Amino acid sequence: MAAAFGTVFMPEMAISWFDGKSWSPAEMVPSDKLTLHPGAHVLHYASTCFEGLKAFRHEDGSVAIFRMDRNVARLAQSSRLLALPAIDEKQVTDMIIQTVKRFAADVPAPPGSLYIRPTHFGTEPAIGKAAAPSLSSCLYILVSPVGDYFAGGDTALRLLLEDDGMRCAxxxxxxxxxxxxxxxxxxxxEAKAAFKADQILFCPGGDVQETGAANFLLIDGNEIITKALDESFLHGVTRDSILTLARDLGMTVSERQLTVTELLERAAKPGCEAALSGTAAVLAPVGTLIHKGKEHPVGSGKPGATTLKLRKALNDIQWGKAEDKHGWLTRI
Structure with missing residues (x-):
């Protein structure tokens, strides 16, 4: 039986420490341990952010990292918004490349990949700083070889629509x-136990946003509808990539407010599709929406043709089987 996604790690990781004035030179260290003071800011006040991106093996044996610049920029943004020390984006980029090169021989062939997890967190031992940022921090690059996310079959997900609560502030x-x-x-x-739901689609006040771990896309014929970017939900790199490819294919992309009422009305139409976008799965089809105790099939309730076409289009670029027209790949 294959190991669960993200549970196998390469034996070393790149790491750098910020001492309040400057970042230390990056070095490769064992990835099975990390020494922190018990009073470290992250352990008490959650001063932590991370990224998720992938490196892919191509048929010629080369390895390419997908949209690294966007992920590094988002890590810098997360660090800034959490009042963590500013990262050195060039250093982080070099650390990612260094780590992937170190384990290039271990990057699985498609449909597998090397999952890359840059992580940044506050280290200052100061439990009195509940309302103040950590002046010191640590940043490391952990990598994990992963297999086919859909190895168990491409099944359509069940989402519980939650129109009261929110994923986060x-x-x-x-x-x-x-x-x-x-x-x-x-x-x-609780949604899994009560409704056999795979995830919750958070829709505060009836405004369709995202699930706990992915962006949401509604596909109605030649149109993709998804919430316009604001600070209330994650600006997914995979979301942006899928929308770009959809435009390339001549689809209409509508980034706007989507209400629960409109979502359920459209979902009932024959041929309608819905999907969740994210680094791990790329696009995961949604077959059922659960709202106020009632189940609503999305179209046929099965994985949709457009969802699968868009996922294949992105996979083909990542795997080197299609032209990288947008310059998304960094070859190692």
């Missing part, structure tokens, strides 16, 4: 921080 939504995922965990577990 509105001003925290565009930050990729562990606390946001933690805040969505309990309601997600």
């Amino acid at each position: 509105p001003h925290m939504g565009m930050i990729k921080s562990g606390g946001n995922y933690a805040s969505a965990l309990r309601p997600t577990l």
